[in-house]
Amino acid sequence: MFDSVLMKFETGMDLSDAERAAIASLLTSTVQFKAGQDMMEEGEQPTHCLVLLQGLACRYRATPNGGRQIMSFQMPGDWLELHSYILRTLDHSIRAVSDCQVATIPYARIDRLLQAHPHLMRALWRDTLIDGAVFREWVVNVGARDSKSRLAHLLCEVHRRLLAVGLATDDEFHFPVTQQELGEAMGISTVHVNRSVQALKEEGLLEFKRGVARFPQPERLRQLAGFNETYLHIEDPDQISGRQSVRVA
Amino acid sequence: MFDSVLMKFETGMDLSDAERAAIASLLTSTVQFKAGQDMMEEGEQPTHCLVLLQGLACRYRATPNGGRQIMSFQMPGDWLELHSYILRTLDHSIRAVSDCQVATIPYARIDRLLQAHPHLMRALWRDTLIDGAVFREWVVNVGARDSKSRLAHLLCEVHRRLLAVGLATDDEFHFPVTQQELGEAMGISTVHVNRSVQALKEEGLLEFKRGVARFPQPERLRQLAGFNETYLHIEDPDQISGRQSVRVA
């Protein structure tokens, strides 16, 4: 069950066995959330971090007019909450999209982790940097693409990230969201999501039934989306070995 | 001239005199950029970081259809480039909006800084976290607000951030952008930016001439924008003293 989590931590950093073990030892205390449940809410000052082990979650902000803007989907291996370890007050809410299993880690344990393995702060920092890159891409997506390629891009991103943690095949993955949630993520109405989904289906670029998405022609879909995965910074572990160590000494 | 920079570093962390001095010593080598010039481009693998000392800059991504999506404006004191210190490849471009003065810092010096003052990595991490929060808010802005409040929100954010580094008064600040750039930031057409600006002017909520913005009724503008500054995490230094130290030991 921790597979995805460890795969995620592995990407982009070369960790020692001791560091790997230290991280794994944090994931002992877990909680379940039901689909639709809020794990944490905007304005809170949490006392512990969250790591998603199983299921699909999202970050969102409530909008004045009763709506919701989703700003990211999170998948197994992702830190759901690490911001407030440094920033204290949470500036957005975190919700379970499907049923979720989540590890909770008191801040005090993070303190001890980083004291014992200072190098790991770099790994956490790296994670935050990638987070930022994903949000930037989301801005591009919502700000600059029409609804069809916007949807395509969102799907390509989710697919690529699930693939990175071993939860997708080359052309298929589990993505249990409602069309309403898709709309809240893309900043378009539910009705229009439906029409965009249908458009992609008719072009033979997408199948999407009961929470399972399939890309009949992955490359054409990525092309329509203008999807370039660079921003996800999912690096091949082999390429990195030795690199950081040069710098970090 | 370094005032804004130091003010920025000061927020949210309590630094020792030695740390402050170490940071200041990084800002010795500077470069000038003309308005409209790219400082770094998407896909590059920079060898040094950038800190903005003077002027206005932005991050953007070129869109397939020849457009540009701006995803943030940066002001004096901001790290323009720190991502690639960890992530290597830059996933967006950085451009001077007005004439800019920028400090360049070779990665090797960052290495040495962090070796000498490991605590500072936490400050850099913090900065990255806030960056992420700003991008998230940008997603909300572009995804969930209509053009008038979208513009209002953008202006409120810029104003608040300039205020934090001593570059704005309560109701006035220098913001030398064209309406085209505003459109690229908000994901709307130039023509529509113009109409939105006029709408705010007519309601007596905005004056905007030759790069100088003024808020005749700041509170009403913030209300229209739905602006809540929490996400900027501009904390009163007094409140923080002693807090981090408890945790960090």
Added chain:
DNA sequence: CGCCTATTTGATCTGATTCAAACAATGTGG
């Protein structure tokens, strides 16, 4: 002055919203 760039205006068109209702699917208890 004359050039170039930025702002403004008007007219027309369109992608997306909204409202309202029908139609699956899925789950629940009797």
Added chain:
DNA sequence: CCACATTGTTTGAATCAGATCAAATAGGCG
């Protein structure tokens, strides 16, 4: 195992916010 309730998807029609196109005006500046 069926009847009913609930939640999600689909469809159609009317409407609107914002885009597009094209041209006029206004500033700044060598």
